[in-house]
Amino acid sequence: MLTTESSSHYNNLEKMSVKAILEGINSEDNTVPQAVAKALPQIEKLVTATVERMKKGGRLFYIGAGTSGRLGILDASECPPTFGVGFDLVIGLIAGGDTAIRKAVEFAEDDKEQAVKDLDAYHINEHDVVIGIAASGTTPYVIGGVKQMRARGILTGCITCNQNSPLAAEVEYPVEVPVGAEFLTGSTRMKAGTAQKLVLNMISTTVMIQLGRVKGNKMVDMQLSNHKLIDRGIRMVMSELGVDKDKAKQLIEEHGSIRAAIESRMHEQ
Incomplete structure (x- = not known):
């Protein structure tokens, strides 16, 4: 059996x-x-x-x-x-x-x-x-x-x-x-x-x-499909770049994703 x-x-x-x-x-x-x-x-x-x-x-x-x-x-x-x-x-x-x-x-x-x-x-x-x-x-x-x-x-x-x-x-x-x-x-x-x-x-x-869909221990490619996830994304950008909440939110809005926001700022630096 x-x-x-x-x-x-x-x-x-x-x-x-x-x-x-x-x-x-x-x-x-x-x-x-x-x-x-x-x-x-x-x-x-x-x-x-x-x-x-x-x-x-x-x-x-x-x-x-x-x-x-x-x-x-x-x-x-x-x-x-x-x-x-x-x-x-x-x-x-x-x-x-x-x-x-x-x-x-x-x-x-x-x-x-x-x-x-x-x-x-x-x-x-x-x-x-x-x-x-x-x-x-x-x-x-x-x-x-x-x-x-x-x-x-x-x-x-x-x-x-x-x-x-x-x-x-x-x-x-x-x-x-x-x-x-x-x-x-x-x-x-x-x-x-x-x-x-x-x-x-x-x-x-x-x-x-x-396949490269994670950075550090963060879901940097996750879809920002609700307020909870947007807030999580903002915190990720704040943590990675050492910026305040307003700047993190601005970067995400400008670049359309957490990964793009982080990478764009890193390239500037």
Whole structure:
């Protein structure tokens, strides 16, 4: 039986107090970072290979179903505002299409041909990277997608929470994070989902740093799309250039971005 389907260490959940349930979930959640830490060598190999492709103009695609697909879409959708990249650089695809982001589409994950069709809609090519996300490592939509992409010479990786899964066998760079039984048996939106989110954070953030989208420890390319982010941008410019708030705001308005504001002043100096 798959590790992700193994029985919870807790029983009679309906008889537990609210406090006991929360403590049990928290206790299980504490094991997730340790499992991710063991997978760091695998993550490093995947990220290094991904950066090489993307420096040549490649894009990063995530494919998944259910929770896994939603997590991929979440990570992809946060790259443009965080790093100032186009919406076509990191792309998340989910079995069942955009409808499945909010509402489950029955049996969509069982179609082993659909992921290829979804990817081909983006004219995917040998410079791109496809990472399949599936807690079980058995999802036909994801396996079918990475298998055919790899056959075309496209770089493939995966994030799964079972070891030696069919999905891992089909990719060049598997990332396996076995987190063990869920508090609620088989509910992989819990520990498995948390593990996937942590790995996705690592992949996209490290890739973007390697692609030069960060300066120091600051998101200098982030989109200034609301007052909170504008204020954050002003503080960045103040810190980097040693200017007051009014001057920082003026520089951002003149040059249109945090990076441009900082670089313009540095060139003057």
